[in-house]
Amino acid sequence: MKMKTPIKLLSLASASLLLAACGGEETSDNEEASIGEQLDYTITGIEPGAGITATTERALEEYDNLDGWELETSSTAGMMGQLDSAYGNEEPIVITGWTPHYKFEQYDLKFLEDPEGTFGEPEFVHTMARMGFEEDMPNAYAIMENFSWEVDDMQSIMLAAQDMEFDEAAANWIEENQETVDSWTEGIEEANGESIELGSFPWDSERASSAVITQVLEDHGFDVTVNNVDPSILFQALAQGEVDVTVAPWLPTTQGAYLEEYGDEIVDMGPNMEGTVIGLVVPEYMEIDSIEDLNAPE
Structure with missing residues:
Protein backbone atom coordinates (compact mmCIF):
# COMPACT_ATOMS: atom_id res chain seq x y z
CA MET A 1 0.00 0.00 0.00
CA GLY A 120 39.74 13.95 2.55
CA GLU A 121 41.37 12.46 5.61
CA PRO A 122 41.43 14.12 9.04
CA GLU A 123 43.11 17.50 8.68
CA PHE A 124 45.55 19.79 10.43
CA VAL A 125 45.19 23.42 11.47
CA HIS A 126 48.32 25.34 10.48
CA THR A 127 50.15 28.44 11.66
CA MET A 128 51.23 30.68 8.76
CA ALA A 129 53.06 33.99 8.50
CA ARG A 130 53.90 36.63 5.93
CA MET A 131 57.33 36.71 4.40
CA GLY A 132 59.71 38.61 6.67
CA PHE A 133 57.69 38.16 9.86
CA GLU A 134 60.42 36.09 11.52
CA GLU A 135 63.07 38.73 10.75
CA ASP A 136 60.82 41.63 11.85
CA MET A 137 59.51 40.08 15.08
CA PRO A 138 61.58 37.02 16.02
CA ASN A 139 60.09 36.76 19.53
CA ALA A 140 56.53 36.74 18.25
CA TYR A 141 57.54 34.27 15.55
CA ALA A 142 59.01 31.96 18.21
CA ILE A 143 55.78 32.00 20.24
CA MET A 144 53.69 31.28 17.16
CA GLU A 145 56.02 28.47 16.16
CA ASN A 146 55.65 26.90 19.64
CA PHE A 147 51.85 27.24 19.68
CA SER A 148 50.31 23.75 19.66
CA TRP A 149 47.19 22.33 21.30
CA GLU A 150 44.50 19.64 21.04
CA VAL A 151 41.01 19.45 19.54
CA ASP A 152 39.58 19.02 23.04
CA ASP A 153 41.24 22.28 24.10
CA MET A 154 39.55 24.24 21.36
CA GLN A 155 36.28 22.40 21.88
CA SER A 156 36.20 23.28 25.57
CA ILE A 157 36.55 26.99 24.80
CA MET A 158 33.85 26.84 22.14
CA LEU A 159 31.47 25.19 24.59
CA ALA A 160 32.24 27.67 27.36
CA ALA A 161 31.76 30.57 24.93
CA GLN A 162 28.09 29.67 24.52
CA ASP A 163 27.56 31.23 27.96
CA MET A 164 30.25 33.93 27.95
CA GLU A 165 32.47 35.97 25.66
CA PHE A 166 35.28 34.17 23.84
CA ASP A 167 37.84 36.38 25.59
CA GLU A 168 36.60 35.23 28.99
CA ALA A 169 36.46 31.58 27.93
CA ALA A 170 40.01 31.84 26.58
CA ALA A 171 41.25 33.51 29.76
CA ASN A 172 39.75 30.71 31.85
CA TRP A 173 41.37 28.09 29.64
CA ILE A 174 44.76 29.81 29.91
CA GLU A 175 44.47 29.90 33.69
CA GLU A 176 43.62 26.20 33.79
CA ASN A 177 46.37 25.25 31.31
CA GLN A 178 49.19 27.55 32.35
CA GLU A 179 51.82 24.85 31.99
CA THR A 180 50.94 24.40 28.32
CA VAL A 181 50.96 28.16 27.74
CA ASP A 182 54.33 28.51 29.49
CA SER A 183 55.78 25.97 27.06
CA TRP A 184 54.93 28.35 24.20
CA THR A 185 56.67 31.35 25.74
CA GLU A 186 59.50 29.85 27.82
CA GLY A 187 62.83 31.63 27.29
CA ILE A 188 61.35 34.24 24.94
CA GLU A 189 61.94 37.90 25.79
CA GLU A 190 58.93 40.14 26.30
CA ALA A 191 58.10 42.73 23.67
CA ASN A 192 57.70 46.49 24.02
CA GLY A 193 54.29 46.96 22.46
CA GLU A 194 55.10 45.90 18.89
CA SER A 195 51.93 45.65 16.81
CA ILE A 196 50.81 42.35 15.29
CA GLU A 197 48.05 41.90 12.73
CA LEU A 198 46.54 38.46 13.42
CA GLY A 199 44.38 37.01 10.64
CA SER A 200 41.49 34.69 11.39
CA PHE A 201 38.10 33.45 10.18
CA PRO A 202 34.71 34.53 11.59
CA TRP A 203 33.89 31.04 12.91
CA ASP A 204 33.71 29.80 16.49
CA SER A 205 36.64 27.40 16.13
CA GLU A 206 38.93 30.20 14.98
CA ARG A 207 37.47 32.66 17.48
CA ALA A 208 38.66 30.24 20.15
CA SER A 209 42.20 29.90 18.81
CA SER A 210 42.51 33.62 18.06
CA ALA A 211 41.31 34.58 21.54
CA VAL A 212 43.88 32.30 23.17
CA ILE A 213 46.92 33.28 21.10
CA THR A 214 45.96 36.98 21.27
CA GLN A 215 45.96 36.91 25.08
CA VAL A 216 49.22 34.96 25.15
CA LEU A 217 50.91 37.49 22.85
CA GLU A 218 49.49 40.48 24.72
CA ASP A 219 50.59 39.02 28.06
CA HIS A 220 54.07 38.87 26.48
CA GLY A 221 54.08 42.55 25.56
CA PHE A 222 52.63 42.63 22.03
CA ASP A 223 49.73 44.76 20.79
CA VAL A 224 47.47 42.45 18.77
CA THR A 225 44.71 43.31 16.31
CA VAL A 226 42.52 40.46 15.07
CA ASN A 227 41.15 40.60 11.52
CA ASN A 228 38.31 38.14 10.82
CA VAL A 229 37.93 37.60 7.07
CA ASP A 230 37.04 34.87 4.59
CA PRO A 231 39.81 32.36 3.78
CA SER A 232 40.44 33.70 0.27
CA ILE A 233 40.98 37.20 1.67
CA LEU A 234 43.21 35.97 4.49
CA PHE A 235 45.56 34.06 2.19
CA GLN A 236 45.78 37.03 -0.15
CA ALA A 237 46.46 39.38 2.78
CA LEU A 238 49.25 37.13 4.06
CA ALA A 239 50.79 36.95 0.59
CA GLN A 240 50.68 40.74 0.27
CA GLY A 241 52.05 41.31 3.79
CA GLU A 242 48.88 43.00 5.04
CA VAL A 243 48.48 40.39 7.82
CA ASP A 244 51.41 39.19 9.93
CA VAL A 245 50.37 35.74 11.06
CA THR A 246 47.43 33.34 11.46
CA VAL A 247 46.61 30.15 13.34
CA ALA A 248 43.44 29.45 11.33
CA PRO A 249 44.03 27.58 8.00
CA TRP A 250 42.81 23.97 7.69
CA LEU A 251 44.93 21.75 5.43
CA PRO A 252 45.38 19.86 3.21
CA THR A 253 41.76 19.80 1.99
CA THR A 254 39.65 22.66 3.36
CA GLN A 255 41.88 25.58 2.30
CA GLY A 256 44.30 23.60 0.17
CA ALA A 257 43.34 25.43 -3.01
CA TYR A 258 44.32 28.78 -1.47
CA LEU A 259 47.68 27.40 -0.38
CA GLU A 260 48.32 26.21 -3.92
CA GLU A 261 47.59 29.73 -5.17
CA TYR A 262 49.52 31.72 -2.58
CA GLY A 263 51.89 29.18 -1.00
CA ASP A 264 55.04 30.55 -2.63
CA GLU A 265 54.41 33.91 -0.94
CA ILE A 266 53.54 32.60 2.54
CA VAL A 267 55.58 30.94 5.30
CA ASP A 268 53.87 27.73 6.44
CA MET A 269 55.05 27.16 10.02
CA GLY A 270 53.38 23.76 10.28
CA PRO A 271 50.42 22.33 12.22
CA ASN A 272 49.25 23.70 15.55
CA MET A 273 46.45 21.11 15.83
CA GLU A 274 45.73 17.71 14.29
CA GLY A 275 42.67 15.53 13.96
CA THR A 276 40.11 17.96 12.56
CA VAL A 277 37.40 16.47 10.32
CA ILE A 278 35.07 17.93 7.69
Whole structure:
Protein backbone atom coordinates (compact mmCIF):
# COMPACT_ATOMS: atom_id res chain seq x y z
CA MET A 1 0.00 0.00 0.00
CA LYS A 2 1.49 3.33 -1.04
CA MET A 3 1.15 5.95 1.69
CA LYS A 4 -0.29 9.38 0.86
CA THR A 5 0.56 10.69 4.34
CA PRO A 6 2.76 13.82 4.23
CA ILE A 7 5.90 12.05 5.40
CA LYS A 8 7.79 15.29 5.80
CA LEU A 9 5.85 15.95 8.99
CA LEU A 10 7.03 12.71 10.53
CA SER A 11 10.32 11.55 11.95
CA LEU A 12 11.94 8.61 10.18
CA ALA A 13 11.12 6.38 13.12
CA SER A 14 7.45 7.44 13.03
CA ALA A 15 7.29 6.93 9.26
CA SER A 16 8.66 3.40 9.64
CA LEU A 17 6.05 2.51 12.25
CA LEU A 18 3.25 3.95 10.11
CA LEU A 19 4.34 2.00 7.05
CA ALA A 20 4.51 -1.20 9.05
CA ALA A 21 1.07 -0.64 10.59
CA CYS A 22 -0.48 -0.17 7.17
CA GLY A 23 1.10 -3.24 5.73
CA GLY A 24 3.57 -1.37 3.57
CA GLU A 25 7.17 -2.49 3.12
CA GLU A 26 9.84 -0.13 4.26
CA THR A 27 12.73 -0.16 1.81
CA SER A 28 15.91 1.82 1.81
CA ASP A 29 14.94 3.36 -1.54
CA ASN A 30 11.65 4.66 -0.15
CA GLU A 31 13.39 5.97 2.92
CA GLU A 32 16.06 7.73 0.88
CA ALA A 33 13.52 9.22 -1.50
CA SER A 34 11.49 10.57 1.40
CA ILE A 35 14.59 12.21 2.84
CA GLY A 36 15.37 13.89 -0.46
CA GLU A 37 11.80 15.07 -0.91
CA GLN A 38 11.59 16.44 2.61
CA LEU A 39 14.85 18.32 2.15
CA ASP A 40 13.97 19.47 -1.36
CA TYR A 41 17.31 17.86 -2.29
CA THR A 42 19.16 20.60 -0.41
CA ILE A 43 22.25 20.43 1.81
CA THR A 44 22.44 23.19 4.42
CA GLY A 45 25.81 24.95 4.28
CA ILE A 46 27.66 27.91 5.73
CA GLU A 47 29.48 30.91 4.23
CA PRO A 48 30.13 30.87 0.45
CA GLY A 49 33.86 31.53 0.99
CA ALA A 50 34.44 28.64 3.38
CA GLY A 51 36.69 25.80 2.28
CA ILE A 52 34.07 23.21 3.20
CA THR A 53 31.67 25.00 0.85
CA ALA A 54 33.99 24.49 -2.12
CA THR A 55 34.63 20.88 -1.10
CA THR A 56 30.90 20.18 -0.83
CA GLU A 57 30.28 21.70 -4.24
CA ARG A 58 32.95 19.36 -5.59
CA ALA A 59 31.20 16.42 -3.90
CA LEU A 60 27.97 17.34 -5.69
CA GLU A 61 29.85 16.89 -8.96
CA GLU A 62 31.78 13.75 -8.01
CA TYR A 63 28.90 11.71 -6.55
CA ASP A 64 26.50 10.58 -9.28
CA ASN A 65 23.74 10.08 -6.69
CA LEU A 66 23.96 13.78 -5.72
CA ASP A 67 22.94 14.86 -9.22
CA GLY A 68 20.01 17.18 -8.60
CA TRP A 69 21.05 18.13 -5.06
CA GLU A 70 22.00 21.71 -4.23
CA LEU A 71 24.11 23.36 -1.53
CA GLU A 72 22.35 26.22 0.24
CA THR A 73 24.93 28.69 1.58
CA SER A 74 24.19 31.23 4.27
CA SER A 75 26.21 31.54 7.48
CA THR A 76 27.39 29.32 10.30
CA ALA A 77 24.76 30.88 12.56
CA GLY A 78 22.09 30.29 9.93
CA MET A 79 23.11 26.65 9.55
CA MET A 80 23.02 26.16 13.32
CA GLY A 81 19.54 27.67 13.49
CA GLN A 82 18.24 25.26 10.86
CA LEU A 83 19.95 22.34 12.60
CA ASP A 84 18.41 23.28 15.95
CA SER A 85 14.94 23.54 14.42
CA ALA A 86 15.19 20.23 12.54
CA TYR A 87 16.69 18.40 15.51
CA GLY A 88 14.03 19.69 17.89
CA ASN A 89 11.31 18.31 15.59
CA GLU A 90 13.30 15.15 14.73
CA GLU A 91 13.19 16.08 11.07
CA PRO A 92 15.86 15.12 8.54
CA ILE A 93 18.62 17.56 7.68
CA VAL A 94 22.01 17.30 5.99
CA ILE A 95 24.58 19.95 6.90
CA THR A 96 28.19 20.74 6.14
CA GLY A 97 29.99 19.97 9.38
CA TRP A 98 33.40 19.91 11.00
CA THR A 99 35.09 19.12 14.26
CA PRO A 100 35.94 20.63 16.60
CA HIS A 101 32.56 22.28 16.99
CA TYR A 102 30.21 22.51 19.94
CA LYS A 103 27.28 21.17 17.92
CA PHE A 104 28.65 17.67 18.46
CA GLU A 105 28.24 18.23 22.20
CA GLN A 106 24.77 19.76 21.89
CA TYR A 107 23.31 17.20 19.50
CA ASP A 108 23.73 13.51 18.69
CA LEU A 109 25.27 13.77 15.21
CA LYS A 110 27.32 11.66 12.83
CA PHE A 111 29.46 12.18 9.74
CA LEU A 112 28.24 10.41 6.62
CA GLU A 113 30.80 8.02 5.19
CA ASP A 114 32.65 9.46 2.19
CA PRO A 115 33.50 6.53 -0.12
CA GLU A 116 34.89 8.81 -2.83
CA GLY A 117 37.18 10.53 -0.33
CA THR A 118 36.07 13.96 -1.50
CA PHE A 119 36.33 15.48 1.96
CA GLY A 120 39.74 13.95 2.55
CA GLU A 121 41.37 12.46 5.61
CA PRO A 122 41.43 14.12 9.04
CA GLU A 123 43.11 17.50 8.68
CA PHE A 124 45.55 19.79 10.43
CA VAL A 125 45.19 23.42 11.47
CA HIS A 126 48.32 25.34 10.48
CA THR A 127 50.15 28.44 11.66
CA MET A 128 51.23 30.68 8.76
CA ALA A 129 53.06 33.99 8.50
CA ARG A 130 53.90 36.63 5.93
CA MET A 131 57.33 36.71 4.40
CA GLY A 132 59.71 38.61 6.67
CA PHE A 133 57.69 38.16 9.86
CA GLU A 134 60.42 36.09 11.52
CA GLU A 135 63.07 38.73 10.75
CA ASP A 136 60.82 41.63 11.85
CA MET A 137 59.51 40.08 15.08
CA PRO A 138 61.58 37.02 16.02
CA ASN A 139 60.09 36.76 19.53
CA ALA A 140 56.53 36.74 18.25
CA TYR A 141 57.54 34.27 15.55
CA ALA A 142 59.01 31.96 18.21
CA ILE A 143 55.78 32.00 20.24
CA MET A 144 53.69 31.28 17.16
CA GLU A 145 56.02 28.47 16.16
CA ASN A 146 55.65 26.90 19.64
CA PHE A 147 51.85 27.24 19.68
CA SER A 148 50.31 23.75 19.66
CA TRP A 149 47.19 22.33 21.30
CA GLU A 150 44.50 19.64 21.04
CA VAL A 151 41.01 19.45 19.54
CA ASP A 152 39.58 19.02 23.04
CA ASP A 153 41.24 22.28 24.10
CA MET A 154 39.55 24.24 21.36
CA GLN A 155 36.28 22.40 21.88
CA SER A 156 36.20 23.28 25.57
CA ILE A 157 36.55 26.99 24.80
CA MET A 158 33.85 26.84 22.14
CA LEU A 159 31.47 25.19 24.59
CA ALA A 160 32.24 27.67 27.36
CA ALA A 161 31.76 30.57 24.93
CA GLN A 162 28.09 29.67 24.52
CA ASP A 163 27.56 31.23 27.96
CA MET A 164 30.25 33.93 27.95
CA GLU A 165 32.47 35.97 25.66
CA PHE A 166 35.28 34.17 23.84
CA ASP A 167 37.84 36.38 25.59
CA GLU A 168 36.60 35.23 28.99
CA ALA A 169 36.46 31.58 27.93
CA ALA A 170 40.01 31.84 26.58
CA ALA A 171 41.25 33.51 29.76
CA ASN A 172 39.75 30.71 31.85
CA TRP A 173 41.37 28.09 29.64
CA ILE A 174 44.76 29.81 29.91
CA GLU A 175 44.47 29.90 33.69
CA GLU A 176 43.62 26.20 33.79
CA ASN A 177 46.37 25.25 31.31
CA GLN A 178 49.19 27.55 32.35
CA GLU A 179 51.82 24.85 31.99
CA THR A 180 50.94 24.40 28.32
CA VAL A 181 50.96 28.16 27.74
CA ASP A 182 54.33 28.51 29.49
CA SER A 183 55.78 25.97 27.06
CA TRP A 184 54.93 28.35 24.20
CA THR A 185 56.67 31.35 25.74
CA GLU A 186 59.50 29.85 27.82
CA GLY A 187 62.83 31.63 27.29
CA ILE A 188 61.35 34.24 24.94
CA GLU A 189 61.94 37.90 25.79
CA GLU A 190 58.93 40.14 26.30
CA ALA A 191 58.10 42.73 23.67
CA ASN A 192 57.70 46.49 24.02
CA GLY A 193 54.29 46.96 22.46
CA GLU A 194 55.10 45.90 18.89
CA SER A 195 51.93 45.65 16.81
CA ILE A 196 50.81 42.35 15.29
CA GLU A 197 48.05 41.90 12.73
CA LEU A 198 46.54 38.46 13.42
CA GLY A 199 44.38 37.01 10.64
CA SER A 200 41.49 34.69 11.39
CA PHE A 201 38.10 33.45 10.18
CA PRO A 202 34.71 34.53 11.59
CA TRP A 203 33.89 31.04 12.91
CA ASP A 204 33.71 29.80 16.49
CA SER A 205 36.64 27.40 16.13
CA GLU A 206 38.93 30.20 14.98
CA ARG A 207 37.47 32.66 17.48
CA ALA A 208 38.66 30.24 20.15
CA SER A 209 42.20 29.90 18.81
CA SER A 210 42.51 33.62 18.06
CA ALA A 211 41.31 34.58 21.54
CA VAL A 212 43.88 32.30 23.17
CA ILE A 213 46.92 33.28 21.10
CA THR A 214 45.96 36.98 21.27
CA GLN A 215 45.96 36.91 25.08
CA VAL A 216 49.22 34.96 25.15
CA LEU A 217 50.91 37.49 22.85
CA GLU A 218 49.49 40.48 24.72
CA ASP A 219 50.59 39.02 28.06
CA HIS A 220 54.07 38.87 26.48
CA GLY A 221 54.08 42.55 25.56
CA PHE A 222 52.63 42.63 22.03
CA ASP A 223 49.73 44.76 20.79
CA VAL A 224 47.47 42.45 18.77
CA THR A 225 44.71 43.31 16.31
CA VAL A 226 42.52 40.46 15.07
CA ASN A 227 41.15 40.60 11.52
CA ASN A 228 38.31 38.14 10.82
CA VAL A 229 37.93 37.60 7.07
CA ASP A 230 37.04 34.87 4.59
CA PRO A 231 39.81 32.36 3.78
CA SER A 232 40.44 33.70 0.27
CA ILE A 233 40.98 37.20 1.67
CA LEU A 234 43.21 35.97 4.49
CA PHE A 235 45.56 34.06 2.19
CA GLN A 236 45.78 37.03 -0.15
CA ALA A 237 46.46 39.38 2.78
CA LEU A 238 49.25 37.13 4.06
CA ALA A 239 50.79 36.95 0.59
CA GLN A 240 50.68 40.74 0.27
CA GLY A 241 52.05 41.31 3.79
CA GLU A 242 48.88 43.00 5.04
CA VAL A 243 48.48 40.39 7.82
CA ASP A 244 51.41 39.19 9.93
CA VAL A 245 50.37 35.74 11.06
CA THR A 246 47.43 33.34 11.46
CA VAL A 247 46.61 30.15 13.34
CA ALA A 248 43.44 29.45 11.33
CA PRO A 249 44.03 27.58 8.00
CA TRP A 250 42.81 23.97 7.69
CA LEU A 251 44.93 21.75 5.43
CA PRO A 252 45.38 19.86 3.21
CA THR A 253 41.76 19.80 1.99
CA THR A 254 39.65 22.66 3.36
CA GLN A 255 41.88 25.58 2.30
CA GLY A 256 44.30 23.60 0.17
CA ALA A 257 43.34 25.43 -3.01
CA TYR A 258 44.32 28.78 -1.47
CA LEU A 259 47.68 27.40 -0.38
CA GLU A 260 48.32 26.21 -3.92
CA GLU A 261 47.59 29.73 -5.17
CA TYR A 262 49.52 31.72 -2.58
CA GLY A 263 51.89 29.18 -1.00
CA ASP A 264 55.04 30.55 -2.63
CA GLU A 265 54.41 33.91 -0.94
CA ILE A 266 53.54 32.60 2.54
CA VAL A 267 55.58 30.94 5.30
CA ASP A 268 53.87 27.73 6.44
CA MET A 269 55.05 27.16 10.02
CA GLY A 270 53.38 23.76 10.28
CA PRO A 271 50.42 22.33 12.22
CA ASN A 272 49.25 23.70 15.55
CA MET A 273 46.45 21.11 15.83
CA GLU A 274 45.73 17.71 14.29
CA GLY A 275 42.67 15.53 13.96
CA THR A 276 40.11 17.96 12.56
CA VAL A 277 37.40 16.47 10.32
CA ILE A 278 35.07 17.93 7.69
CA GLY A 279 32.19 16.34 5.81
CA LEU A 280 28.43 15.98 5.54
CA VAL A 281 26.70 15.55 8.89
CA VAL A 282 23.25 14.27 9.86
CA PRO A 283 21.47 13.56 13.15
CA GLU A 284 21.90 10.02 14.50
CA TYR A 285 18.15 9.40 14.21
CA MET A 286 18.44 9.48 10.41
CA GLU A 287 18.82 5.92 9.19
CA ILE A 288 21.52 6.61 6.66
CA ASP A 289 25.27 6.20 7.05
CA SER A 290 26.88 7.20 3.76
CA ILE A 291 26.78 10.02 1.23
CA GLU A 292 25.78 7.34 -1.24
CA ASP A 293 22.53 6.86 0.74
CA LEU A 294 21.33 10.22 -0.55
CA ASN A 295 19.76 9.52 -3.91
CA ALA A 296 18.99 11.84 -6.77
CA PRO A 297 15.49 12.96 -7.68
CA GLU A 298 13.63 10.53 -9.94
